[in-house]
Amino acid sequence: MKGKVVLVTGANGGLGTYVTQAFLDAGATVVGTSRKIQQSDFESPNFIAIPAEISSREGAKVLLDQVAARFSRLDVLAHTVGGFAGGQSVAETDDATFQRMFDLNLNATFLLLRAALPAMRKTGNGRIIAIGSRAAVEPGANVGAYSASKAAMVSLIRTVALENADAGITANVILPGTMDTPANRKAMPNADFSKWVQPTSVASLMVWLAGDAGKDMNGAVIPVYGDV
Ligand SMILES: NC(=O)c1ccc[n+]([C@@H]2O[C@H](COP(=O)([O-])OP(=O)(O)OC[C@H]3O[C@@H](n4cnc5c(N)ncnc54)[C@H](OP(=O)(O)O)[C@@H]3O)[C@@H](O)[C@H]2O)c1
Secondary structure (H helix, E strand, O other): OOOOEEEEEOOOOOOHHHHHHHHHHOOOEEEEEOOOOOHHHOOOOOEEEOOOOOOOHHHHHHHHHHHHHHHOOOOEEEEOOOOOOOOEOHHHOOHHHHHHHHHHHHHHHHHHHHHHHHHHHHHOOOEEEEEOOHHHOOOOOOEHHHHHHHHHHHHHHHHHHHHHHHHOOEEEEEEEOOEOOHHHHHHOOOOOHHHOEOHHHHHHHHHHHHOHHHOOOOOOEEEEOOOO
């Protein structure tokens, strides 16, 4: 990945931390973004922190303008930003929860892709890797807003794969099951953590998809469910 510019969204998150480190270890220049990202979050000289709120049109555009101004190229978009809400049936789901899920999981993805694609099309060999969820294709009771927003996001990524193959861009989406993150361990202290997906596995897969070996994979929806 030497010489490649990679934008990792959610770079300080439970998964994004590993994704950022994996791309840095692979030799890429990594722009890490989130609302609270700091330059001190990663020690590497190849890490650049750019804080942004990507669920707003202006926030996503300013972020990509900053990347363009600094590097004049974007090779890889590794999009991990997302959020979860559960515990309410569809009949019980309030407007704010439904809107929050769609803002974070779908609208942010749309705004980011729309802002990033012009630069990626110029690069001629771009890679988009997004993080969906198992729930996108296997809805469960009481997670309707989350599942629907992730399902729509998967559809959007597959459309982008079709629309941009002519410019050498691939777009794929990974569907993790429950991951072994600090937040999940805190929320489910009695679970068997060994059955969960390791964030490093997802991070390695993202680097593989972004590398030469991943160039023939386009429009894929990839389950990574762990031991279930
Ligand atoms: N954890 C799981 O078990 C699991 C399972 C399946 C799928 N997933 C998916 O995997 C992805 C990563 O999950 P995770 O557990 O790592 O989540 P997480 O720890 O909550 O991290 C979310 C990241 O997104 C950033 N973020 C949130 N809202 C943002 C916004 N409006 N603008 C910019 N950045 C924002 C957060 O940083 P700031 O607060 O600094 O903005 C953080 O870096 C998500 O898409 C999630 O839906 C997770």
